[in-house]
Amino acid sequence: MSFKNKILICTLLFTLVFGDSKTKDIYNDFFNELVNRKELVAQIKTKLGDSEEAGFALIKMLDAWSKLPSGIMDGNLIDLGSFDECYGIEYNNIYGKYCLGIIQFNPQTEKYFKVFGIASRKPRPRLLLNPEPRLMGLGDDYTGLHFAACVPSTMSAAEIPGLFKYTEDFCYSKATEPELSARAIVTITILAIFLCLVLVSTSYDIALNYFKKEPYHELLIAFSFLHNGRKLFRSSKNSDQLLCLNGIKAMSMMWVITGHEFSNVMFAPLSNFFVLQEWLNDPANMFIMGATVSVDTFFVVGGLVTVYTFLKSMDKGAKFNVLLFYFHRYLRLTPAYFIMALIHLFLLNHFGNGPLWKVVDVELVDSCETGWWSSLLYINNYVQKGTCVPQTWYLQVDMQLFVLSPLILIPLYKWPKIGLSILGFLIIGGCVSPFVIGYVKHINAGMLNNEDTEKFMTYYYAATYARFGPYVIGMLAGYFLYKIKTNKIRIHLKSWHVITLWLVFITGLVACVWAGYPLNVATEEDRWGSSLYLAFNRPAWAVAVVGVIFLCVSGYGTPIDKFLSWSVFQFLTKLSYSMYLVHICVISIRTSLLRNNIKFSSFAILHVFWGDFMITLGLSLILCLTFESPIIIIEKYLFHRSEKTKASKQ
Incomplete structure (x- = not known):
């Protein structure tokens, strides 16, 4: 942004609050509120009294208020004041009450932003642009200045005088601290029971190892961290496994977390908000803005593994039971998901506080209250708003595709030509459907240039009928990989074929990430371009991913295959589901605990990523060992026993 534009913005900043030319009066009112605050002082004194202690409490309250920040021309539109100073005030059963308020810009501000080139397609952080009116009590979606007030807990937000608008939604006080509800106590009890199971099972397993004895029953060590931890850290080199998938899934999960780090920082209190537009306009950053294709990698792998394991099990003489097929899947995913839902619903509010803590309520708690039951039935994307554990929209889509998969699996096994024909038809449909929806x-094309993000999510991004293309491409790949691994199809490629294919697939991956750049920075709607992008970009990404897998499995990518099969990636892949459930919670809590503004830069966010990643890794390890691994052992025991029983009856 040029210096001239910054001066113009600074001059217009206060004028645009009311949309008139009374700049001098607005400046006077604004500085009277920030500096003098005579009316406020008088009101607080009536609440506190005239004693020496009351005077000290008054001084602390005024000191905790926001001050006029520097860097407004760079987008420093929020000052958080001193949350802890205000929150810690206690006098005569009256507590400090911290409130975050707003001066709302006039609608014409949008026009001036475009004129000055700050945000022709500006990012939409939830605090600064209020996409959800309930956050700041506003009915419109305009940028504003956000400042903090500190008043006695007996004063309502509506009583706070001045230009800023305050609502109880963003007020915090010890007087209104949430107490543990009966449901929260039940949740803690459930977690405590599992903790006891872990302690007893692990202690028993340690004793067995010390005395070199076998367990009396395998279920007695089902919750042992020692037993499950050994499995988790043990690497496999089974030739039947597609080991290159480990690296692909592990790196994709890290990419997902990185993308969420950057998307979440746009909701944080930034001191250089206007620099976001420059960052978004830089094509080098498409690595982050195009990271949504990482989810399509999981769709590809999901479809591929479903077909591959199904055909392998049928070769071994297994009988296909549809109900057990569904039950296995539900039991595999739901326990850990259920525990995370309980934590979101009843415990998350007690994990911390801060100026932005109500964001946790809106994003993680409230959405879980409205959508917990449909989320656990994996139908939330069609039944109601508010996904419990918001990133699990993917689980809804993936589970629905899994439920429909027998319609392809059975024909693919019994009548391969019919099954392959169905897959071919679905692949075409996977391109046509998003094109029609987009048009x-x-x-x-992307989230950032969609004025209505809810429409984008509802009709396209989280809709099964718009996202099934990569999944069915993965299913087709799973069929041919099964043929290759069982030597029913042999592939012989010359060196120049291999080099050419690697170049094509890698170029395809890069192209799919950067292809959306012109559409992301476009200031006007490109209806045909966006629709074509939605139709072909994700299927093209899926084809490129499948190509990499084929070359690795066929023995034509030894160095890359060895890297992707690295034991570290095997370990991370085993934790990937738990990491997926945990990481948004970690990122959101860290952001909501902020007491000061942060300066946006790519390096700063990547630095933060590694801290969040390691915390996520540690929490995921606990979640996996406590809820994922034991369920797998219990499930295997139950179904193995039932098979033995059937065999004995025969």
């Missing part, structure tokens, strides 16, 4: 609903 009819006027959906732009």
Whole structure:
């Protein structure tokens, strides 16, 4: 942004609050509120009294208020004041009450932002641009200045005088601290029971190892951290496994977390908010803005593994039971998900506090209250708003595709030509469906340039009928990989074929990430371009991913295959589901605990990523060992026993 534009913005900043030319009066009112605050002092004195202690409490309250920040021309539109100073005030059963308020810009501010080139397609952080009116009690979606007030807990937000608008939604006080509810106590009890199971089972396992004895029953060590930890850290080199998938899934999960780090920082209190537009306009950053294709990698792998394992099990003489097929899947995913839902619903509010803590309520708690039951039935993306554990929209889509998969699996096994024909038809449908949706609903290519993000999510991004393309491409790949691994199809490629294919697939991966750049920075709707992008970009990504897998499995990518099969990636892949459930919670809590503004830069966010990643890794390890691994052991025992029983009856 040029210096001239910054001066113009600084001059217009206060004028645009009311949309008139009374700049001098607005400046006077604004500085009177920030500096003099005579009316406020008088009101607080009536609440506190005239004693020496009351005077000290008054001084602390005024000191905790926001001050006029520096760097407004760079987008420092929020000052958080001193949350802890205000929150810690206690006098005569009256507590400090911290409130975050806003001066709302006039609607014409949007026009001036575009004129000055700050945000022709500006990012939409939830605090600064209020996409959800309930956050700051506003009915409109305009940028504003956000400042903090500190008043006695007996004063309501509506009583706070001045230009800023305060609501109880963003007020915090010890007087209104949430107490542990009966449901929270039940949740803690459930977690405590599992902790006891872990302690007893692990102690028993340690004793067995010390005395070199076998367990009396395998279920007695089902919750042992020692037993499950050994499995978790043990690497496999089974030739039947597609080991290169480990590296692909592990790196994709890290990419997902990185993308969420950057998307979440746009909701944080930034001291250089206007620099976001420059960052978004830089094509080098498409690595982050195009990271959504990492989810399609999981769709590809999901479809591929479903077909591959199904055909392998049928070769071994297994009988296909649809109900057990569904039950295995539900039991595999739901226990850890259920525990995370309980934590989100009843315990998350007690994990901390801060100026932005109500964001945790809106994003993680409230959405879980409205959507917990449909989320656990994996139908939330069609039944109601508010996904419990918000990133698990993917689980809804993946489970629905899994439920429908027998319609392809059975024909693919019994009548391969029919099954392959169905897959071919679905692959075409996977391109046509998003094109029609994008064109009819006027959906732009990416989230950032969609004015209506809810429409983008509802009709395209979280809709099974718009996202199944990569999954069925993965299913087709799973069929041919099964043929290759069982030597029913042999592939012989010359060196120049191999080099050419690697170049094509790697170029395809890079192209799919950067292809959306012109659409992301476009200032006007490109209906055809966006629809074509939605139709072909994700399927093209899926084809490129499948190509890499084929070359690795066929023995034509030894160095890359060895890297992707690295034991570290095997370990991370085993934790990937737990990491997926945990990481948004970690990122959101860290952001909501902020007491000061942060300066946006790519290096700063990547630095933060590694801290969040390690915390996520540690929590995921606990979640996996406590809820994922034991369920797998219990499930294997139950079904193995039932098979033995059937065999004995025969």
